[in-house]
Amino acid sequence: MAELYDVIVAGSGPGGATAAWKAAEGGLRVLLLERAPSLPRYKPCGGGIPASVTREVAGLDPGDFADLTITHLRHSWKGRDPVLAAMETADGKPAEVWMVQRPRFDLHLADRAEAAGASLVTGVKVSSVEAGADGVLVRAADGREWRARHVVGADGAKGVVGPQVGLRLSKRYGIAREVEIPFTGGADGGRWHPALEPGAAYLDYGTVPNGYAWIFPKRNCLSVGAGMLLPRKPAPDTGERLKSAIDSLLGSVGLSLPVGADAPRLWAHPIPYWTGAEPLATEDGRALLVGDAAGVVQPLFGEGIQYALRTGNLAARCLVAGEVGQYTQRARDLFAHEFDAAARVGRVFHKAPYLSYRLGVKNPAGTRLVGRLMAGETSLARVEQRIYERLRNPFGHA
Ligand SMILES: Cc1cc2nc3c(=O)[nH]c(=O)nc-3n(C[C@H](O)[C@H](O)[C@H](O)COP(=O)(O)OP(=O)(O)OC[C@H]3O[C@@H](n4cnc5c(N)ncnc54)[C@H](O)[C@@H]3O)c2cc1C
Known part of the structure; x- marks a missing residue:
């Protein structure tokens, strides 16, 4: 007889690790299952998170996981006509965005989940979920199985939990490519790249249809990428166009993609595209979705980390309070209006x-x-x- 948990969380990214952390903190018996053979694992991502997320998710201290904090954006059009401008709060103070390296950030969250009492098992690819009156049966591709009262699908953009329980059946995606380029030397003890403005993230428009290219600074490396966010069917040459947008942005600041045997990998990864409010939990309350698995990515910037954290937190609060039936509506109240507006702004912009x-x-x-x-x-x-x-x-x- 498989062991009975209160909650099984599939996927230990920001959404799943937060759900596991907060549910365990609330006294639930939690099992966190992760496909990667071990942690930390890499997730292609710019790693930009607005510091204001601490107001929504208690207990996050950037000193534990953030490489740098940026307060400026440097915009350009096809690498030219640049402008450097400050992000400011209403009272003129710098608005801060943390730059995190995902392996470190995600590991920190998984550690918090374990410290709160959740059990983490890596190397588990969840492949099927059966929900019934008694609870859920979660099976891994290698045949292992676990039982729980609830399952949280936090298994990312191409997650399997949603489709297994009849949620998120008609997903749409954007696509992004990203590479992490290491560097040595630089300003302020080597923290900021010598060729770039300290304290700024770089955004370039015009080379990617329905998207943008970026350089996000990290300690001793740069996250460089390009993404297409609107739900157009990607043309066959999309991957190449995104790569050439990356080349062009790097070239505009005097840098280039490393080549050769040691060159870092240029990843490609889907980004869920917001198609409007839809159920994020099954009617019987057995299964809930968070983060990319729930499709909660802001469709203008492609920003998903804070929403993964916030849906993970919200799902846990609903589970702890026995209010799973309210999860979808509460998530809608938090994001739907905002994301709808972002999608409209994106259409006007593009x-x-x-x-x-x-x-x-x-x-x-x-x-x-x-x-x-x-x-x-x-x-x-x-x-x-x-x-x-x-x-x-x-x-x-x-
Ligand atoms: C190139 C790129 C750049 C981005 N830049 C930013 C940015 O700067 N800021 C921002 O806010 N957002 C950004 N995003 C979006 C952001 O990365 C995601 O929204 C975020 O990672 C969602 O977190 P998550 O926990 O829902 O999913 P994920 O981070 O994808 O985590 C899902 C986890 O589930 C695991 N998993 C998958 N399938 C299974 C399975 N079957 N069984 C068990 N485990 C499984 C995976 O291994 C993974 O650990 C970017 C996305 C891309 C592609």
Whole structure:
């Protein structure tokens, strides 16, 4: 007879590890299953997280996992016409975004889950979930099985738990490519790349249709990538176009992709595209989805870490309180309005990207607004309203 847990969490990324951590902290018996053979494991990601997430998820200390904190964005159009602007809170203070390396960040969260009492088993590829009146039976590809009252699907963009329990059946995806380029030397004890502005993340528009390219600084390495976020069917040459966007951004700042046998891997990874509110838990409350498995990625920036943390936290709170029936609605209240607005803003931006760049992005007021967004002080609905105001009055003052 398989052991009975209160909750089995499939996937130990930010969503799953947070769900396991908070559920265990709430006194539940938790089993956290991870496909990777061991932790830490790599996840292709820019690793940018707004510091304001600490207001939503208690107990996160950036000193434990963040490499650097950025407060500025350096925007460019096809590598040219750059502008460096500060992200600011409403009272003019720097709005902070942490730069994390995912192996370290995700391991920290899994450690927190274990410290709170969750059992972690790596090397388990969950392959089937059966939900019934008595609970759930979770099977691994190698035949091992476990029972629990509930299962949390935190198994990422291509997760299997959702489809197994009849959730997230018609997913849509964007796609991103990313590489981590190591460096030595640099400003402030080697923390900032010598060729780049300290304290800034680089964003480049115009080379990727419906997306952007980025350089996110980390301690001793750069995360460089490009992603296409709108739900267009990717053309056969999408991978190459994303790579050439990366080449072009790097070239514009005097850098290039390393080549040769030791060259770092250029990853490709799907990003769930938000298609509107849908159920995130089964009607019987046996299965819940969080993070990418639930499709909660903000469709303008492709930002998913904070939403994985927040849905993981929310799912755990609902499980601990015996209120799983309210999970979908509470998640909707948190994200649906914001994500709908982000999708509309994305459509406007990508319809006229150069105009949007000149009038919105290049205007320092635009980056200040992003700062307030990152600080959790404004909403994307407000940003959307602001864009329409600018389109109506393009030469007016901010
Ligand atoms: C290139 C790229 C750049 C990005 N940059 C940013 C960024 O800068 N900021 C940001 O906020 N978001 C970013 N995102 C999005 C962000 O990476 C995701 O939203 C985030 O990782 C979601 O966390 P998660 O825990 O839901 O899923 P994941 O991080 O994908 O974790 C899922 C876990 O489940 C495990 N797993 C999968 N299948 C199974 C299975 N069958 N059984 C057991 N375990 C399984 C995986 O091994 C993994 O550990 C980026 C995405 C991409 C692709």
